[in-house]
Amino acid sequence: MSDVASLARALQDGDRRALARAITLVESGRSDHRERATALIAAVGAERQALRIALSGTPGVGKSTFIEALGLHLTANGHRVAVLAVDPSSARSGGSILGDKTRMERLSRDPRAFIRPSPAQSQLGGVARRTREAITLCEAAGFDVVLIETVGVGQSETIAAQMADIFVLLLAPAGGDELQGVKRGIMEMADIILVNKADGDLRAQAIRTQADYAGALRLLRKRPQDPDGFPKALCVSAATGDGLSEAWSEISDLARWRRESGIWEATRAGQAEYWFAEELKAEMMALLTRDPVLAERLEALRAQVSRGDLSPVAAAREALAPLLSGA
Numbered sequence: 001m002s003d004v005a006s007l008a009r010a011l012q013d014g015d016r017r018a019l020a021r022a023i024t025l026v027e028s029g030r031s032d033h034r035e036r037a038t039a040l041i042a043a044v045g046a047e048r049q050a051l052r053i054a055l056s057g058t059p060g061v062g063k064s065t066f067i068e069a070l071g072l073h074l075t076a077n078g079h080r081v082a083v084l085a086v087d088p089s090s091a092r093s094g095g096s097i098l099g100d101k102t103r104m105e106r107l108s109r110d111p112r113a114f115i116r117p118s119p120a121q122s123q124l125g126g127v128a129r130r131t132r133e134a135i136t137l138c139e140a141a142g143f144d145v146v147l148i149e150t151v152g153v154g155q156s157e158t159i160a161a162q163m164a165d166i167f168v169l170l171l172a173p174a175g176g177d178e179l180q181g182v183k184r185g186i187m188e189m190a191d192i193i194l195v196n197k198a199d200g201d202l203r204a205q206a207i208r209t210q211a212d213y214a215g216a217l218r219l220l221r222k223r224p225q226d227p228d229g230f231p232k233a234l235c236v237s238a239a240t241g242d243g244l245s246e247a248w249s250e251i252s253d254l255a256r257w258r259r260e261s262g263i264w265e266a267t268r269a270g271q272a273e274y275w276f277a278e279e280l281k282a283e284m285m286a287l288l289t290r291d292p293v294l295a296e297r298l299e300a301l302r303a304q305v306s307r308g309d310l311s312p313v314a315a316a317r318e319a320l321a322p323l324l325s326g327a
Contacts, residue, residue: 057170
């Protein structure tokens with residue numbers, strides 16, 4: 001696979017076009033592309049490590065605006081920033097708008113930044129199935145900060161925390177009822193909560209919202225991966241830039257503490273185990289549908305379940321029987 005070796009070399013040299021081609025390759029579902037993608041990931045290795053930050057937020061919070069503001073702040077301070085933005089896919093057509101480059105126009109023109117929108121397709125959790133591999137490619141290309149913008153806030157968004165070092169939850173200024181609108185699961189996963197739009201007429205309300213969340217966070221059980229004072233809530237304004245430096249300082253301090261305490265390595269090891277299990281599930285399902293005999297058996301079982309002749313649990317056991325018996 002000489003083409004894979006040359007692509008790996010170009011990628012490690014920081015070639016942006018090579019990075020774009022590499023991500024397209026790992027996102028492909030074709031079997032021959034998957035073989036080349038696996039070889040490419042192995043070729044680039046994991047020597048280079050970036051700070052991986054997942055960002056989620058409620059609708060209308062201004063995730064893209066905030067990411068652009070933070071990205072420009074980081075590139076101005078010497079960082080190389082990659083943004084992996086996951087767009088929702090249509091349940092009917094499977095298509096996605098992929099408009100994040102348009103929404104982050106200034107950052108997309110920054111030579112020290114790279115923006116890649118990807119469709120979520122059928123993957124739950126606010127991320128695309130191959131986002132983790134795309135992160136590895138961005139690290140290999142020399143980007144030292146990778147920002148993962150998820151589809152939107154929800155209980156399943158906690159999956160994004162399984163590929164990030166820091167999980168940031170963005171919220172808009174709102175009353176106390178907003179606390180009821182954010183699920184406890186994602187609150188427990190968040191390392192830092194940022195109340196955006198803390199400017200103009202909304203500043204006072206943003207400060208009150210920040211105080212509400214700071215109080216709520218104090219009621220949560222302390223996590224072993226947190227130093228004193230974390231998780232915490234802060235106010236920021238993507239429009240004016242107020243609070244960006246403080247937010248980045250807190251993110252950097254938390255990342256530094258986790259590195260020094262050994263939490264960083266332990267967390268990444270746990271994440272690797274999680275994605276091994278997820279990939280194993282996906283490959284088993286692919287095996288069932290790839291083999292003509294197994295696929296026909298699967299379709300027959302699906303029909304029985306649909307008619308009510310067989311329970312889903314019993315059908316699943318029957319579907320796996322040939323694999324478990326070695327047939």
